[in-house]
Amino acid sequence: xxxxxxxxxxxxxxxxxxxxxxxxxxxxxxxxxxxxxxxxxxxxxxxxxxxxxxxxxxxxxxxxxxxxxxxxxxxxxxxxxxxxxxxxxxxxxxxxxxxxxxxxxxxxxxxxxxxxxxxxxxxxxxxxxxxxxxxxxxxxxxxxxxxxxxxxxxxxxxxxxxxxxxxxxxxxxxxxxxxxxxxxxxxxxxxxxxxxxxxxxxxxxxxxxxxxxxxxxxxxxxxxxxxxxxxxxxxxxxxxxxxxxxxxxxxxxxxxxxxxxxxxxxxxxxxxxxxxxxxxxxxxxxxxxxxxxxxxxxxxxxxxxxxxxxxxxxxxxxxxxxxxxxxxxxxxxxxxxxxxxxxxxxxxxxxxxxxxxxxxxxxxxxxxxxxxxxxxxxxxxxxxxxxxxxxxxxxxxxxxxxxxxxxxxxxxxxxxxxxxxxx
Ligand code: FGO
Numbered sequence: 001x002x003x004x005x006x007x008x009x010x011x012x013x014x015x016x017x018x019x020x021x022x023x024x025x026x027x028x029x030x031x032x033x034x035x036x037x038x039x040x041x042x043x044x045x046x047x048x049x050x051x052x053x054x055x056x057x058x059x060x061x062x063x064x065x066x067x068x069x070x071x072x073x074x075x076x077x078x079x080x081x082x083x084x085x086x087x088x089x090x091x092x093x094x095x096x097x098x099x100x101x102x103x104x105x106x107x108x109x110x111x112x113x114x115x116x117x118x119x120x121x122x123x124x125x126x127x128x129x130x131x132x133x134x135x136x137x138x139x140x141x142x143x144x145x146x147x148x149x150x151x152x153x154x155x156x157x158x159x160x161x162x163x164x165x166x167x168x169x170x171x172x173x174x175x176x177x178x179x180x181x182x183x184x185x186x187x188x189x190x191x192x193x194x195x196x197x198x199x200x201x202x203x204x205x206x207x208x209x210x211x212x213x214x215x216x217x218x219x220x221x222x223x224x225x226x227x228x229x230x231x232x233x234x235x236x237x238x239x240x241x242x243x244x245x246x247x248x249x250x251x252x253x254x255x256x257x258x259x260x261x262x263x264x265x266x267x268x269x270x271x272x273x274x275x276x277x278x279x280x281x282x283x284x285x286x287x288x289x290x291x292x293x294x295x296x297x298x299x300x301x302x303x304x305x306x307x308x309x310x311x312x313x314x315x316x317x318x319x320x321x322x323x324x325x326x327x328x329x330x331x332x333x334x335x336x337x338x339x340x341x342x343x344x345x346x347x348x349x350x351x352x353x354x355x356x357x358x359x360x361x362x363x364x365x366x367x368x369x370x371x372x373x374x375x376x377x378x379x380x381x382x383x384x385x386x387x388x389x390x391x392x393x394x395x396x397x398x399x400x401x402x403x404x405x406x407x408x409x410x411x412x413x414x415x416x417x418x419x420x421x422x423x
Contacts, residue, residue, distance in 0.1 A: 005302050009057075016182075022219060026054060026058050026396045031066075033071040036069055037070060038070060038312075039316055040072055040313070041316040042074050042075075043073055043075045043098065043101065043317075044078050044087065044088065044098045044100070045063075045075055045102045046077070046080050046082075046301065047077055051338075052270075052339070057151075058332075063320055063324075073100075073316060085103070085110075088107075088111070097308050098306065099112065099305060099306060099316070099317045100120050101304055102302070102303060102304075103302055104302075104382070105374060105377035106377050106379060108146055108383065109378060110379035111316050112140055113379055114135050115158055116308065118314070119143040119144060119145055120145065120147065122320075123317070123324055125147060127144060129341055129344055130344070131369075132368075141378045146302035146304040148342040149302055150337070151342055152265040152267040152338075153265070153298055153299075153340050153372055154200070154266070154297050154368070155282050155361075156286065157261065157263075157268075158260065158281045159258075160280070162260050163281070165187075166180075167290065172290050173287055173290050174288060176243070177193075181193045181241040181242070181260060181261060184260050185260070186240075188257075193243065194259055195233065195242060195243070195244060196244070197246065198394075199385040199389050200299065202229060202233070203375060204216065204263045206225060207287060207294070209225050211229060213376045219376060221388070221392075230407065234397060234400075243256065244397045250264055250268070266340065266361075267300060269282070269338035270309070270336075282361045285371070293371045296374065300339055305321070327341075327348075328349060328351075330342055330346040331343075335355045340365050340366060384414050388414050392406040392409065392410035393406075
């Protein structure tokens, strides 16, 4: 063969190899693993793509390898998180529940109202080594009903290039944050704090200003702290330093203007990094004082097991849950996604320690997780956070409604809902 034919030959081999590798997508591998399995344990999730979905699938591939083709876990995306809980509620009605699903704490409270979840003790799943803060969140009436799996924490994202241009340092307090955002926005003639006018973003400001959603066991949405948090955001828009992002994720809106800051989930990191045409920085959240960072909202979900599922599937699910919260699995998953490893043992895994050194973002999420708050685990909270409080925030930020009136209205709507008057 002459050189050219040789090169052509090599090219053909490389192309074929490429095709073969391309077919080895985790999704396809799982299909193969489940092909002849007698037991298929479905895991319904709310990841739609990117690093989180891929990392989950990679974990499943590794787990399935240990089952030798007899049984398998099959992850099924049901859309986003809210689509997921809607589909699960529909599955309750139709009777076709999966064995496993992702669930927020308030989803768990709802599912528990119909006694739909198995306690971890019944499955022989122990949560030894799991961050107690996350364990507490899945504990209802003294029983643990799920394992924390993909738990995120809000962090501060910033544009290092822009900060450099204005000789600004990373703000450590709310006052510094507002002053810096104002300074840069004036220079850029455009608002540089990107935020989604929703309950997640609001919760960072609310918690950091000292707010609490539950007061003496009662849900309060219109407290003075809530008003202060909402007014601060509304003022930011009025003063030209805060830009509301009303559709899509912040990382899909970088083109909307100069991005300076956001206060967003750590799990967004891989998406931000991919979309950013600037030097992306991350830090712990600005605090009320300089003494400690602000409080980040814990989001992301837990894995739960449904009582009504097939017994053989439950056994596979139990083994998968044990695997999913192991220090190694959490280290691999956390490094890939910037979710906070739920197992404290992951911290000593060389994968994590090396990664923290090389990728400060991951270390920031782990540090910020020490300053964390949860939204209330009320069974009606999902509806409240999107359709009542979330709506009120949008009314104020987008339609310029009066903050006090909007929160008072939200409080009334929530009370009516909780009292069963509007269901
Ligand atoms: C999301 C949602 C809830 C509840 C909070 C609840 C329901 C919030 C917030 C509403 O896993 P997290 O931290 O982050 C998600 C992850 C996987 O999709 O990556 C984030 N992501 C994805 C694509 C992208 O381009 N950029 C990006 O950042 C994604 O947000 O969860 C945070 C966002 C929201 O979904 O709009 O949790 N949330 N509490 N959802 N249903 N119920 O009680």
